[in-house]
Amino acid sequence: MASSINLSIYSDVMVVLATAGVIVPVVSRLGANPIISYLTLGALLGPLGLGAAMDQMPFLYWITIVEPNNVAGIAELGVVFLLFLIGLQLSLSRLLALHRLVFGLGGLQIVITAAILTLIAVLFGVGTQQALVVGLSLALSSTAAVVELLSNKRRMSTTTGRATFSVLLAQDLAVVPLLLLVGILASDTGTNVATILGIALLQAAASLGMIVLFGRVFLRSLFHLVGSLDSSEVFLAAVLFIVVGAGFAAALFGLPMAMGAFVAGILLSETEFRKAVEAIVEPFKGLLLGVFFFTVGMSIDIVEFIKTPGLIISLLCILLIVKVIVLAPLARLFSLALPSAIEMAMLLAAGGEFAFVGIGAGAAAGIVSPHVSGMALTVVAISMALTPLLATLGEHLARAISKTEHGPELDEMPDVMTGHGIVVGYGRVGRVVAGMLQRHGLAYLAIDADPALVSRERRKENAVFFGDARNNNFLRICGLSEASSLIVTINDDHATDRIIEIVRAARPDLPIVVRARDATHARHLYAMGVTNAVPETIEASLQLSEATLISMGIPMGKVVASIHERRDEFRKELQ
Incomplete structure (x- = not known):
């Protein structure tokens, strides 16, 4: 039995999981950037790092990567999950609003940058076909690294964030014609390249249209069915x-x-299941992205860098400078302020993960030589490791330029909801509470676990989302850290207790108002730390008393004052 197990696969996966689950979190707690940590460890533990000395030191077999392909599939899933989450943050209307930046700014950036880099590669003595594949591949930036940085800083919806993402989206779309071009160059059939690329792009658009059509019909129905089963698994x-x-x-x-995952995310972004889906996917995304950056680090050839450090640093500087001097003026041409243009150019200056796809495909087809491929991928990997530093530098330059020009400060925060109330439970009581918040001009977000109810209320354009408030990650995605109050209206004691525990651990200062069955239940809730517990029996008796006193001729103002006084007495007794 043991002899049938491929130990190299398991040892490689264990090295990556140990890195992602133990080493990087510890290093991050010490203040190191997680992306740089993954890339550095990938370079160190990869086959081009310590793995190259495995013949002399066999014990390295258990602490290095033997075969990169063993973890390549897991790494690709990291980018898939990232793009899915990006799609969840967008909507089809917002995406269509970006079309000018995607196809204008993004398209021009790819064409101009690729042309310059191709020319430079030819001047370095690289063949025309090799230079074209390498130039196009190096023109692309890292969606995974840049979006992760912007998301962590909550800057995806700023001017810089939207423009940056638009260019990245155009670059992701450009991967399709890049791979087709490699296939055409490899086949060398003499067919008109422009015609084949045009047909291929039309086929790609038709394919995406089919995915969108199928998703619109299928996705909502599937999640309605799954949500009604009340099973988190x-x-x-x-x-x-x-x-x-x-x-x-x-x-x-x-x-x-x-790209398929991105489209699925967009289709789910306008549904009531968006936040629940995001809460489930996000932990997977973090781990898988870590594996992805680790595999990128494995492409850094430390030996090659030691042999020719001057050449690699020169090529790295050329790549960064070319992309900055192309992107910044183009961004200004598309009406971006100079600070945003500079910051975006610095964010996108490094190479990206799809360079590995394009150059790898060229090498496999025999178009790109092993030497050129290794040198180019080493430059890309090092540039990706510099992405956090370039982003920080770009942000500082943008701030300095903004102050010098006495223009408006950079927009720091995206259009996220802040100062809102979170209403848990959207039954009869929850609807009344949400209605009163809305009547007084206060923002709210409601949560309910009944998919039919949520769908019905969303058709009325109420801000209700499907989800389980006992999930701390879900509450965080609902804006717990920015909320001004939490109102719990559900009639489930265990669920209520769990929600209070989560919220009090995360936000000791947050006002929590909870529906209680009776005085005994209210005392229990006060002991757990709620701000205000409202017992149904006491409130019913107070309302009856109010109606009785008014009907017996007591003035309205006097009755209201006495009811408020009695309610305060009850509250003090229960507390």
Whole structure:
């Protein structure tokens, strides 16, 4: 039995999991950037690092990566999950609003940057076909690294964030014609390249249209069914099926898997299941992205860098400078302020993960030589390791320029909801509470676990989302850290207690108002730390008393004052 197990696969996976689950979190707690940590450890533990000395020191077999392909599939899923989460943050209307930046700014950046880099490669003595593949591949930036940085800083919806993402989206779309171009150059059939690329792009658009059409019909119905089962395990399985299934469907049509997942995310972004799905996917995304950055680090050839450090640093500087001097003026041409243009150019200056796809495909087809491929991928990997530093430098330059020009300060925060109330439970009581908040001009977000009820209320344009408030990650995604109050209206004691525990651990200062059955239940809730418990029996008796006193001729103002006084007495007794 043991002899049938491929130990190299398990040892490689264990090295990556130990890195992602133990080493990087510890290093991050010490203040190191997680992306740089993954890339550095990948370079150190990869086959081009310590793995190269395995013949002399066999024990390194257990602490290095033997075969990179053993973890390549897991790494690709990291980018798939990232693009899915990005899609969840967008909507179709917002995406269409970005079309000018995607196809204008993004398209021009790819064409101009690729042309300059191709020319430079030819001047370095690289063949024309090799130079074209390398130039196009190096023109692309890292969606995974840049979006992760912007998301962590909550800057995805700022001017800089939207423009940056638009360019990245155009670059992701450009992977399809890049791979087609490699295939055409490899076949050398003499067919008109422009014609073949045009037909291929039309086929890609038709494929995405089919995925969108199928998703609109299928996704909401699936999640309605899964949500009604009230099983977190089934919901998790359905989410993973959609993410991986959408990527697989895109791959069947010759598109990047990440593109299919991105489309699925957009389709779910306007549904009541968005926040629940995001809460489930996000932990997977973090781990898988870590594996991805680790595999990118494995492409850094430390030996080659030691042999020719001057050449690699020169090529690295050329790549960064070319992309900055192309992107910044183009961004200004598309009406971006100078600070935003500079910051975006610095964010996108490094190479990206799809360079590994394009150059790898060229090397496999025999178009790109092993020496050129190794040198280019080493430059890309090092540039990706510099992305956090470039982003910080770009942000500082943008601030300095903004102050010098006495213009408006950079927009720091995206259009996220802040100062809102979170209403848990949207039954009869929850609807009344939400209605009163809305009547007084206060923002709210409501949560309910009944998919039919949530769908019905969303058709009335109420801000209700499907989800389980006992999930701390879900509450965080609902804006717990920015909320001004939490109102719990559900009639489930165990669930209520769990929600209070989560919220009090995360926000000791947050006002919590909870529906209680009676005085005994209210005392229990006060002991747990709620701000205000409202017993149904006491409130009913106070309302009856109010109606009785008014009917017996007592003035309204006097009655209201006495009812408030009695309510305060009850509250003090219960507390």
